Structure formats: C-alpha cells, structure tokens
Amino acid sequence: MKMKTMSVMTVIMLLTGILVTGCVSNKNETIPLPAPNGKFDGEFRVLKKKASGTGYDVIVKDTIRLTISPDSGYRVTGDTTKHAGSKGSYVYDYYYIKFNDKTYTDTASKRHLNGVYAYFYDGTRFEIARNYGTNVLGDTLKLQYELKRATN
Numbered sequence: 001m002k003m004k005t006m007s008v009m010t011v012i013m014l015l016t017g018i019l020v021t022g023c024v025s026n027k028n029e030t031i032p033l034p035a036p037n038g039k040f041d042g043e044f045r046v047l048k049k050k051a052s053g054t055g056y057d058v059i060v061k062d063t064i065r066l067t068i069s070p071d072s073g074y075r076v077t078g079d080t081t082k083h084a085g086s087k088g089s090y091v092y093d094y095y096y097i098k099f100n101d102k103t104y105t106d107t108a109s110k111r112h113l114n115g116v117y118a119y120f121y122d123g124t125r126f127e128i129a130r131n132y133g134t135n136v137l138g139d140t141l142k143l144q145y146e147l148k149r150a151t152n
Contacts, residue, residue, distance in 0.1 A: 033094060036119075040066045040126045042147035044083050046111065049140050056142060066113070066126070066147055074099060076113050084110040092119070097128065111143065124149050 044064050047056035062082040068074040068090070079085030088102040101114035117130040128145040 033092075034121060034123055035070050036068050036092065036097070036121050036126055037070060038068065039150035040068070040147035041150045042066075042126075042145065044111070045142075045144045045146075046132075047142040047144060049142075060111075064145070064147075065150065066145070068126075074113070080110075082110060084108060084112050086112045086114070088114070095119075113145070117143075117145075 042064070044060075044062045045058050046060035048059045049056055060082050062078075062080045064076055064078040064080070064083055066074060066076055073087060073089040075087040076083070076085050084103070086101045086103045088100045088104075090097055090099045092098070095118060096116055097119045098116045099113045101112045104112045104114045113128075115130065117128045119129075120127040126145075126147040126149075128147075130143050132141045132143050
C-alpha cells in the first residue's frame with residue numbers, strides 16, 4: 001500500500017510539473033535587425049565558375065569603399081577601371097538587400113552595386129553576394145563584396 005501511494009504521488013507530481021511548465025509564457029521576442037550603417041572598405045570580386053570540376057576563379061578584383069546609412073542611402077567611392085562609383089537608395093530584410101543605383105545605365109561598361117543581393121552583417125563585417133549568370137541556372141558568375149567597417 002505504501003509503495004502504491006508513492007507511485008500515485010510521483011505521477012501526480014510529474015503531471016503537475018508538466019502542466020505548470022506548459023503554462024509558462026513563451027515569449028517569441030523578435031531580435032531587432034541591425035541596420036547596415038557606416039563606412040566599409042574591402043574587396044569587390046567577380047568569380048567565374050570553372051568549366052570543369054567545382055569552384056570558381058577570380059576574374060576581377062578591386063578595392064572599394066561603401067558608405068551606407070538608413071537616412072541617406074548608399075555611396076560607392078573608389079571609382080576604378082573595374083567598378084563604378086555610384087549612389088542610390090536601398091531596402092533590406094533578414095536575408096536580402098536591394099540596391100537602387102541612381103547612376104546606373106544599361107550601357108554601363110563597369111560593374112555597379114545595383115540589384116538584389118544576399119548579405120551578412122554583424123556590425124563589423126558586411127558581405128554581399130549574388131549570382132550573375134548567362135546560363136539557365138544563373139550561376140556562371142558571382143558578384144561578391146567582402147567589406148569591413150572602416151576605421152576613419
């Protein structure tokens with residue numbers, strides 16, 4: 001009898017514990033998205049998919065500076081022979097950032113920061129990339145920006 005009472009008490013305590021933990025509020029707080037903001041220096045690269053095997057070859061590499069602010073938009077400086085200086089507005093969410101270059105033209109011979117890119121931003125590093133291809137899959141070329149917060 002004593003053993004049966006202990007078993008019943010144990011079951012009651014377990015059920016009470018389960019019910020109590022089920023009633024505890026589960027806060028689904030949204031973590032605020034850090035806004036890309038500031039001056040960033042780094043490399044712009046165009047990568048071309050290897051004809052055989054896996055991986056990519058770097059076919060264009062250049063140094064740029066990106067200044068970005070939620071209030072005033074973005075500006076790319078360091079106009080070079082491979083990447084154009086440009087400016088415009090942008091919008092972003094947790095996964096993608098879209099740049100709307102006000103200086104872009106369809107006949108431009110240099111690359112511009114324009115269009116939709118996947119990105120990573122942690123407050124210091126700002127990495128932006130997108131496929132830019134000529135085949136059906138659109139993976140012949142990749143545009144890649146690896147930037148770090150500037151010190152000045």
